[in-house]
Amino acid sequence: MLRRLWRSTFGVVALVAIGFAAATLAIGAIAYIVTHEALEKQLDHRVSVETDALLQEVKEGGIASVAESIRLREATRTTSSLDYLLVDKAGRSIAATVTPLVPVRAGYEEFFRFRRDGYTGIGQSLTTALPGGMLVVIADRRDLKEIDRTLEILFAGALGAMLALGVGAAALIGWLTRRRLARIDATAKAIIAGDLAQRVARDGSESEFDQLAATLNQMLDRMAALMDNLRQVSSDVAHDLRTPLTRLCNQLERASTGQDDDERVDAIHAARDQANELLEIFAALLRIAEVEGLAERRALAPVDLSALLDEMVDTYRPDFEAADRRLVAAISTGLQVRGDRRLLAQAVSNLLENALRHTPAGTTATLSASGSGEAIDVELADDGPGVPSHEADRLFQRFARAEASRTTAGHGLGLALVRAVAVGHGGDAILSRSTGGFAVSLRLTRSH
Structure with a gap:
């Protein structure tokens, strides 16, 4: 009891x-x-x-x-x-x-x-x-x-008053606490019942309960965003995998009904290519999920970002030149971050691959990096055609592709991985320019 x-x-x-x-x-x-x-x-x-x-x-x-x-x-x-x-x-x-x-x-x-x-x-x-x-x-x-009798009466009265006030205060505080907790409980039950739009009411007093309500609402907003993201991913996966799966089925059907051996071999090879493409899509999705789940944070270590970016430029410059494009570097020295070198290299590689794949010949891409206070900004900008403003907001979503890039290779997962890596390192990735060229900027935290 x-x-x-x-x-x-x-x-x-x-x-x-x-x-x-x-x-x-x-x-x-x-x-x-x-x-x-x-x-x-x-x-x-x-x-x-x-x-x-x-x-x-x-x-x-x-x-x-x-x-x-x-x-x-x-x-x-x-x-x-x-x-x-x-x-x-x-x-x-x-x-x-x-x-x-x-x-x-x-x-x-x-x-x-x-x-x-x-x-x-x-x-x-x-x-x-x-x-x-x-x-x-x-x-x-x-x-x-x-x-003595007067003192006894005074002390007995004081004791009784103390007990009465204590019990009264306990009842009042208990009632107020139960009332506030009942609101939270009602909101939680409504959410359990499926009304995910419910939020805990706040009174603006900035009291402990009001701050708890704000924290719970932030948690619910985060959960709602994750659920929306999950629904979007499910929808995107169902939509974007339909075409390669259909092609795979068609190639297998062709191989099974083909009369000519060469035709069957060609169909099998085409089916294998379609299967490899599907595996690449699933591998990219799993990689994004791992990064967003912060599983990679266990491998965070000091990274010389300036040296990493210089290596990426040296690696990709021949590819740009072979594709009749130009890669320019403007990288400050001494930039240090705490992160996963492999993931950071993957994010920059995705940006460079996008520039190679989605810009016309004669385009100049500039990879720049500079530090300001505790922040480091890495940007890849090109002077290509850019993308329409109505398409720019969704380019960091999974399977999102600009209309002009539908005819080029890719699955629309590159920028999603770029943002996941940036967020996993405590930063973010934004589209810093979409018209008059195209530019993606990564903001990271400087390591000391």
Whole structure:
């Protein structure tokens, strides 16, 4: 039961309130004891001072003088006055304001019972032996008992108020917490039921619950984006693989029904080429999935990006020249990133392959890289025809291809892999120019 109570908001606040109440009780008990002892010492001090004064009278005038002083004090008695008892050696009363109900013994007596005019009380007393008798000075404890009772009432009230406030606060906080959590729970149930557009309501207070709602909404937005991406990928795969699969089936049909051996061999070779193309598509999709899943982050290490880009330029420049195109480099030195060298090389290779495949003869492509603060920008720009603006926004999607490139080889996965590599390295890839040429820019984080 206690374990379940501790796990609820009401239980936590209630236990804290009980702790505060226990602390109040302990403080009250200590205060009560200290106050009680201080009052008792005050009574003892008062009795002692009065006894010394009367003993001084004994020295000056004897017992008769003390008896006269007791009678005078009785005549002027108030509710706060001390009580006195003077007896001879035989125990007979010489002068007294009270009648003792306990034996008279020398020394301090904390609970000296007495009677005065029908009132029975208890006092703190000091009994002193005198020549020819005994002197008892008594301080009534009635006022002390009233003070004790008042303190007890105050402490009990404070304890009750603390418990009441604690339980009330626990109930209020528990209700508020359950109310806010109920909204989150209702949103979660709606999403489970299929309404993926639901979001946790925010109140703009920037409180802990409001910030939690914002975080959950960001998570839901991310999940929705991933689901949209999954649906898009599924649709793209179904659409873009239909053509090569159809061609594969046609080639296999041709091979199975062909009458001529050469014709069957040609059909089988064509079918094998179609199968290889499908395998390449699936390999590219798996590679993109691996990069987007950040599986490659385990291999991140310092990479000399400047040296890598210089190597890529040296590797591809002959291909550009053979295709009647020109490759220019504008790479700053000393650019360092933390990443996977193989993936970065793959991303740059995809950009260069695109430039070779989708630009006309005579095009100049420029691979540039520069650093600004903590960021490094790598850009491949060409002065080719570019792409229409309405097609530019979707070029980083899987299987997305500009209309002009439909007749060239490729599957529309190159730029998707480029962006996946950039995002996997904590950056991004954007289309920095689509008209008056074509340019793709990768932003990476500098490594120190």
